[in-house]
Amino acid sequence: MQPVPEDVTALRRFNRYFTRRIGALDDRYLGQDRPLGEARLLFEIAESRTGVPLRDLRTRLGLDAGYLSRMVKALEAQGLVRLGRHPEDSRMRTVEPTDAGRDEVTEQNRRADVLVSGLLRGLAPDQRLRLTDAVATAQRLLRLAAVTVVPVDARTADARACLDAYAADLDARFPEGFDPADLVGPGEVSGDAGAFLVAYEEGRPVGCGALRRTEPGVGEIKHVWVHADARRLGLARRLLDALEAEAAARGLAVVRLDTHPALTEARTMYERAGYTEIPAYSDHVYAGHWFEKRLPGV
Template sequence: MNEDTIERVRRFNREVTRRIGALSDDYLRRGRSLAESRLLFEIGSDGADVRSLRARLALDSGYLSRLLRALEAQGLVEVRRGSDDARVRRARLTRKGRTEFAALDRGSRALATRLLDPLGTSQRERLVKAMTEVERLLRASDVTTEVADPASPEAQACIAAYVQELQARFAHGFDPARSVSAEPGELVPPAGVFVLARLDGRAIGCGGLKVTAPGEGEIKRMWIAPDARGLGLAQRLLATLEAHAAAMGLDTLRLDTNRSLSEARALYLRNGYREVAPYNDNPYADHWFQKDGVAGGN
């Protein structure tokens, strides 16, 4: 990555932190820092689990605890153990906290108005459109992908969501028992690999690779949560699986897909997969694809 690109990102960060008042200990003139104010926003009127707050705000547990104690000392928040599970701590706004939340909300709206007011209509539209794109790309950059146990609860939740979606989208439903197998034991080394994508501490996508013969493998269980689509995650998952395939010495990858999954077919075609004759008897497959030269990086 070149230095000019990095410097432009740094300049953008400096301008944003200045304009939104992130450098002040009196954010929105409410007598507290942006960190404390943002935590109040995240707790919100419904309250939130401390573990969820830590993931959503990407804070270490020690710093989050200090922020919560500061808000408790101000009488704005109370933190209690869960009634069903004592290991779960939940933060809620007090009556004073709800009043403060409303004041912060008004101040935040006023700040947004001040940013937009000096601009003409077309400039406002350009700014908001650019902000939306920046937000989308920042979320994409926050996604992590890593090898996971396909039998773990979060992996099984993703696979169950994948199956449920196919049941709804396929013309005649979907029964994984009638399809080509991709059991957990087939998706762990050396038989294969399973990858999870995570955002804000939540598994939002998955993909599996199954070794089918020496030097050959098959892509299975590719899925992205509906609320995470449009972030380029399918592309990243596919690239991750191909990298694992290359490391495992698999030079040829195959996969099949249903006619209803037009977005999946487009993904494979633009990544060098070519449509081939059926290589299995999967009753749900309408298209079969193959990519050669994976181990060589082609």
């Protein structure tokens, strides 16, 4: 669903105010002798105790390779970072902070704390709490908005890595453990038989879900999983919505799923998403609850 113009305008208005208020438009961010882009890059480099690959920085910060290279060279010329090679792959360039670079980041953090403290000083304690809660909510939703959910071949390394992590999570949570042999095979969720979706955050797979056709007009959703680092964002619900959209696009009128009694949060999500508990439709060994949902417009 496309956002309404009012939402776009509101977010852009906030972005303009916030960037001006924190001094992002100043060539001397926080009064130091560099713009925000260089300051943020130096901060990211200093966060790593060892050399960080330039490739990872490009992905993490969403920077053009040429622009990143120019900024790194500028920081190197000032003695704030040093370039090197990855110890396990000499083709991969890395960058790490010098002592001078670490000192500047320490000062950068001190000045940033002073700036934020000054902003918060103008608010009453309850207003500060409301602001920090709102910022946390904004960060969570912006992270979720930046995640991409795409169909992939279930035989790919990312798909298998997600399923392996999913199996490990269930093995830890189920009293009886979990047998990976219960996972869907690639042929069950490929082509006309179904689909496999992977969620990516900054190029890293952080979630998955599968859809398989079980009978004419009926599909089954399997293996909805989210990495621990990406939980509480609403990503599981987004994956569920994407799987339902995939089912509808395939002409399936009904989707079903089951879940283990230990996964109470999953049952809550399914009920909130409009699923109705039904009698068992399979003898799945790990199932204790079975659900169904009729898709609108199919």
